[in-house]
Amino acid sequence: MSDILLKIDAVSKRFTRKPGVVAAAIDRVTGKDSTVTVHAVSNVSLEVERGEVLGIVGESGCGKSTLGRIVSGIYAPTEGEVLLNGDIVAKEVHGAVQKQTTRVQMIHQDPFASLNPRMKVGEIIAEGPRIHGLIPAKEVNDRVGALLEKVGLERAYANRLPHQFSGGQRQRVAIARALAMSPELLVLDEAVASLDVSIQAQVLNLFIDLRKDLGLTALFISHDLSVVRHVCDRVAIMYLGRLVELAPASDLYEKPLHPYTSALFDSVPKLGVGKRSFAAIQGEIPSPINPPSGCAFHPRCPFAGPRCKVEIPTIAKAGTGRSVACHIHNGGTGAEASVPVFTEAAA
Amino acid sequence: MAEISTTPPVQVENPLEGRVERLRNFCSDFSQSKVALAALAVIIALFAVSFGAPIFSPQDPYDLAMLDWMDAFLEPGSEGSGGYIHILGTDNVGRDMLSAIFYGLRTSFMIGLSAGALALLVGICVGLTAAYFGGKIEAVLMRVVDLQLSMPAILLALVMISILGQGIMQIIMALVVAQYAYFARTTNGAAKVERSKDYIEAARSTPLPTHRVLFRHLLPNVMPPLIVVATVQVASAIALEATLSFLGVGLPLTEPSLGSLISNGFKYIHSDRYWLSIYPGIGLMIAVIAINLVGDQVRKVLDPRNSR
Amino acid sequence: MTAALEVRGLTTQFETRGGVVTAVNNVSFKVEPGKVLGLVGESGSGKSVTGFSIMGLIDNPGRVTAGEIFVHGVDMRKLSATEQRQMRGRDIAMVFQDPMMTLNPVLRIGDQMAMAVRVHEKTTKRAAWDRARAALEIVGIPSAGERLWAYPHQLSGGMRQRVAIATALLHQPAVILADEPTTALDVSIQGQILAEVRRLADETNTAIVWVTHDLAVISSFADDIAVMYAGRIVETGTAEEVIANPRHPYTRGLIESVPSLHQAGEKLPQIPGATPQLSKLPQGCPFRPRCNVANQACLGEPPAHDLSGRRVVCHRPLEAAA
Numbered sequence: 001m002s003d004i005l006l007k008i009d010a011v012s013k014r015f016t017r018k019p020g021v022v023a024a025a026i027d028r029v030t031g032k033d034s035t036v037t038v039h040a041v042s043n044v045s046l047e048v049e050r051g052e053v054l055g056i057v058g059e060s061g062c063g064k065s066t067l068g069r070i071v072s073g074i075y076a077p078t079e080g081e082v083l084l085n086g087d088i089v090a091k092e093v094h095g096a097v098q099k100q101t102t103r104v105q106m107i108h109q110d111p112f113a114s115l116n117p118r119m120k121v122g123e124i125i126a127e128g129p130r131i132h133g134l135i136p137a138k139e140v141n142d143r144v145g146a147l148l149e150k151v152g153l154e155r156a157y158a159n160r161l162p163h164q165f166s167g168g169q170r171q172r173v174a175i176a177r178a179l180a181m182s183p184e185l186l187v188l189d190e191a192v193a194s195l196d197v198s199i200q201a202q203v204l205n206l207f208i209d210l211r212k213d214l215g216l217t218a219l220f221i222s223h224d225l226s227v228v229r230h231v232c233d234r235v236a237i238m239y240l241g242r243l244v245e246l247a248p249a250s251d252l253y254e255k256p257l258h259p260y261t262s263a264l265f266d267s268v269p270k271l272g273v274g275k276r277s278f279a280a281i282q283g284e285i286p287s288p289i290n291p292p293s294g295c296a297f298h299p300r301c302p303f304a305g306p307r308c309k310v311e312i313p314t315i316a317k318a319g320t321g322r323s324v325a326c327h328i329h330n331g332g333t334g335a336e337a338s339v340p341v342f343t344e345a346a347a
Numbered sequence: 348m349a350e351i352s353t354t355p356p357v358q359v360e361n362p363l364e365g366r367v368e369r370l371r372n373f374c375s376d377f378s379q380s381k382v383a384l385a386a387l388a389v390i391i392a393l394f395a396v397s398f399g400a401p402i403f404s405p406q407d408p409y410d411l412a413m414l415d416w417m418d419a420f421l422e423p424g425s426e427g428s429g430g431y432i433h434i435l436g437t438d439n440v441g442r443d444m445l446s447a448i449f450y451g452l453r454t455s456f457m458i459g460l461s462a463g464a465l466a467l468l469v470g471i472c473v474g475l476t477a478a479y480f481g482g483k484i485e486a487v488l489m490r491v492v493d494l495q496l497s498m499p500a501i502l503l504a505l506v507m508i509s510i511l512g513q514g515i516m517q518i519i520m521a522l523v524v525a526q527y528a529y530f531a532r533t534t535n536g537a538a539k540v541e542r543s544k545d546y547i548e549a550a551r552s553t554p555l556p557t558h559r560v561l562f563r564h565l566l567p568n569v570m571p572p573l574i575v576v577a578t579v580q581v582a583s584a585i586a587l588e589a590t591l592s593f594l595g596v597g598l599p600l601t602e603p604s605l606g607s608l609i610s611n612g613f614k615y616i617h618s619d620r621y622w623l624s625i626y627p628g629i630g631l632m633i634a635v636i637a638i639n640l641v642g643d644q645v646r647k648v649l650d651p652r653n654s655r
Numbered sequence: 656m657t658a659a660l661e662v663r664g665l666t667t668q669f670e671t672r673g674g675v676v677t678a679v680n681n682v683s684f685k686v687e688p689g690k691v692l693g694l695v696g697e698s699g700s701g702k703s704v705t706g707f708s709i710m711g712l713i714d715n716p717g718r719v720t721a722g723e724i725f726v727h728g729v730d731m732r733k734l735s736a737t738e739q740r741q742m743r744g745r746d747i748a749m750v751f752q753d754p755m756m757t758l759n760p761v762l763r764i765g766d767q768m769a770m771a772v773r774v775h776e777k778t779t780k781r782a783a784w785d786r787a788r789a790a791l792e793i794v795g796i797p798s799a800g801e802r803l804w805a806y807p808h809q810l811s812g813g814m815r816q817r818v819a820i821a822t823a824l825l826h827q828p829a830v831i832l833a834d835e836p837t838t839a840l841d842v843s844i845q846g847q848i849l850a851e852v853r854r855l856a857d858e859t860n861t862a863i864v865w866v867t868h869d870l871a872v873i874s875s876f877a878d879d880i881a882v883m884y885a886g887r888i889v890e891t892g893t894a895e896e897v898i899a900n901p902r903h904p905y906t907r908g909l910i911e912s913v914p915s916l917h918q919a920g921e922k923l924p925q926i927p928g929a930t931p932q933l934s935k936l937p938q939g940c941p942f943r944p945r946c947n948v949a950n951q952a953c954l955g956e957p958p959a960h961d962l963s964g965r966r967v968v969c970h971r972p973l974e975a976a977a
Contacts, residue, residue, distance in 0.1 A: 059841035059842065059843060059844075060812075060841050069548075069552075072552045073552055073554065074548055074551060074552045095482060096480075098554075099551070099552060099554040102553065102554070104552075105552070105553070106548075106549065106552050108545040108548070108549060109545075110545060113544050113545040113546060114545035114546050114548075114549050115546055115549075116546045116550070116564050116567075116568070117546075117568065118567040118568060119563075119564075127550075127553075127555065127563075128553040128555065131553075131555055131556065131559065166929040166930070167698075167929075168929055169929070174549075177549070181553065196697035196698055196868060196930065197697065197868065197869075197870065197909055197912055197913065198697060198908060198909060198912050198925065198926040199697075199929065200912070201912030201914075201923040201924070201925040201926070202925045202926075202927075204914065204923055205922050205923055205925055208920065208922060209922075223841065223842065225842075226871075226913065226914045226915035227914050229914070229915070229919055230914035230915075230917065230919050230920065230921075230923075231919075231920070249919060250919065263843065264842065264843060266846075267842050267843045267845070267846030267847075268842050268846075268871075269845075269846075269849070269869070269871040269872045269874070269875040269876075270871055270874075270875065270915060271870055271871045271874050271898060271910065271913050271915060271916060281843040281846070281847070282847075284811050284813060284814070284844070285811070285841060285843070285844070372672070
């Protein structure tokens with residue numbers, strides 16, 4: 001029996017920039033519409049079990065960070081909902097997002113930006129629990145000290161300001177701040193991407209330890225396939241706002257199904273395999289303002305057929321615990337000419 | 348609980364206490380400029396003589412009983428009926444100019460500082476609110492500010508005075524209305540930069556209450572540019588008040604500020620009694636220039652591009 | 656064959672509040688034409704400052720205090736300022752992490768590339784535009800003729816970086832210095848650029864110094880590797896050998912901490928501690944406090960060992976693996 005902690009249900013997020021007063025007036029005269037809409041996340045559904053680490057992988061513009069922020073309650077979804085233990089994470093009231101829970105905490109990419117430069121590390125860690133009354137005032141110092149030790153820092157560091165720490169140490173402080181809220185779910189947004197290789201290993205080890213120790217559930221967002229393989233149980237691959245593949249990490253790395261996933265694997269430089277050519281993916285990542293029709297990957301896909309240009313593939317089961325959004329895998333090849341499909345898409 | 352410390356605690360490279368070190372660096376950077384140091388000394392001296400005016404001045408210019416008609420228009424350096432030398436001479440009612448300048452400076456400083464502080468407060472509130480909430484609230488607030496910035500401050504102050512009437516409180520109110528816009532603009536600009544930083548997002552996703560994010564996280568990080576604007580605005584508040592008094596809508600001569608002294612003396616400047624307005628003018632000039640020089644150096648030191 | 660670029664004993668120092676800091680300490684290396692040298696290091700290792708020093712881009716409070724920089728056998732530091740300026744951009748060119756460092760946002764790609772051509776050569780504007788188009792084609796930009804009319808902001812990050820590389824190529828320089836040019840790009844785009852650059856080195860015989868923190872990138876396309884730590888080069892050798900058989904403890908630590916070489920979920924071998932601040936380097940070998948084989952001997956300046964085409968600066972170089 002599975003114990004679903006996080007349920008992301010058909011979530012979409014669109015950002016619109018409405019034209020200013022002057023531009024709107026010009027629009028009215030010319031009959032154009034200069035409203036810009038970015039489809040950051042489109043119809044993504046995911047479930048995370050308690051104790052599981054789900055990796056979310058993709059290149060820039062794939063919506064992985066936006067999804068992370070929706071789960072963290074920084075953005076409210078335009079459509080669909082995010083449920084933690086069946087409760088909604090954030091809702092929009094009069095245009096302002098109100099987060100409903102303290103049980104999801106986020107760790108940002110850049111530890112030089114995510115800590116308030118004018119607050120002592122101890123205050124940074126204690127602030128959340130203090131405001132929410134999670135720990136009695138008398139125990140705050142003890143708790144901060146314990147947390148600092150837990151993330152591999154000294155108790156005495158509570159009195160220091162963030163600028164006195166190196167990048168890796170700051171990231172540890174950020175982790176301590178998140179843990180202070182006793183979260184049920186951690187969202188790590190590229191949490192090791194800005195760290196040096198040797199420091200990255202330290203922080204990954206800390207994460208592995210904390211996970212073992214506290215039974216953490218986490219959403220691990222990264223562009224780095226080797227890091228994701230190392231710490232995640234399951235991996236979701238995103239491309240241009242959509243989920244294209246979801247599979248247990250070991251299966252995915254053994255045999256990627258989606259053409260994008262395998263192309264992505266091919267373009268990652270690997271250590272110790274010697275010189276090689278990288279003729280992996282051709283073309284550029286399209287803009288999420290104007291995504292291609294049909295399957296968003298079709299302009300770069302070597303297997304794309306006429307159907308891929310018109311019909312958006314839905315994500316469907318492809319073996320145990322795996323699913324993929326690709327016409328090749330979901331019923332025949334993309335090469336099928338498809339007049340009926342075309343009418344269906346237009347309907 | 349399992350042993351977690353797989354990583355040996357790392358030495359912090361910088362053992363100095365952060366705030367003390369920052370203050371020390373600030374002081375040492377500030378004293379790089381000898382001119383600014385001298386200006387700072389001048390300001391301190393002016394503060395001392397103006398707020399200690401009752402001690403330092405030979406005469407209380409407010410006490411009409413001490414004034415003697417016989418002493419009117421004494422030249423600088425001459426001895427009056429009080430038995431002491433009027434170093435800067437006396438004015439048309441026999442007031443000792445040096446004392447009048449000391450007391451005038453006090454009024455000017457008081458008005459400049461309180462107007463600056465109040466304008467800072469109002470500006471911060473407007474600027475922060477606009478930056479944090481964005482959207483329509485920001486559009487409305489900042490358009491009003493922009494409108495005000497497009498008008499000369501003196502004009503606005505004159506209008507306010509004509510509505511409020513004369514007096515110290517009224518002058519301060521007028522100055523605040525004329526000047527808060529500069530603070531609001533600066534706060535808003537700095538806050539919009541800071542707002543998009545991750546630590547604000549982290550605070551919001553904790554989640555912390557709005558007022559806490561605003562005042563504990565956003566505000567301390569927008570203070571440095573505001574301090575710079577504040578020094579400049581105090582100087583311009585002093586100058587503005589002097590202008591208003593010179594135009595005759597400021598303070599009456601019974602509570603002399605530097606502006607009213609200059610204005611009073613101006614009537615006699617063509618009859619060779621230059622000291623009546625020149626000396627208060629010089630006093631005003633020194634005060635304003637000194638504050639601006641200090642402000643300039645503060646700006647240089649706080650400029651992130653200068654940090655090493 | 657003379658090396659396209661040879662650096663000997665390069666030292667760059669900065670004056671800071673805390674005293675003089677040596678950011679680049681006695682660095683020597685050389686690159687043959689058509690070869691790619693990977694200059695690898697973590698932040699603060701001095702790898703970028705080395706590149707800037709070679710290009711003469713060090714400003715106050717920094718200064719190149721010693722060393723020789725031979726391009727085509729000519730010591731650039733012995734030339735006059737004007738002659739140096741003429742060599743830079745023509746014989747040795749640089750590509751930055753952020754392509755907007757080289758691209759002017761208000762000029763069309765064609766105009767700025769043509770300008771770069773005409774700085775060093777007297778040609779017609781037309782001929783310069785043709786050269787620019789040819790350079791864009793070399794780096795694999797489709798419909799190069801149209802791209803010349805674009806402004807930088809109309810191009811994607813990957814495209815801009817290609818334009819920057821094409822601009823560096825305009826005068827067929829002997830050497831291109833590339834400072835983390837693909838770090839800000841997505842992996843699929845990075846793969847494309849690495850493939851182009853490798854082809855460039857092979858086909859045009861340009862020597863390339865690729866400054867990066869990413870060992871995986873280097874191992875997949877460089878010929879040689881120089882590993883930097885705290886301003887010094889600690890190990891050099893061919894890419895295959897250094898990766899397969901690191902002899903400096905730091906290099907080994909770096910390679911071992913890469914997750915892809917380990918079982919998923921397993922703890923990674925890690926280098927303890929953090930990179931030291933250059934102003935507070937430990938006595939002797941700067942890596943000593945983080946090193947797991949260090950002993951008393953390491954308190955002295957580490958000696959250089961020349962081991963069959965390799966060079967390791969260490970008191971206790973690791974044994975060659977079987």
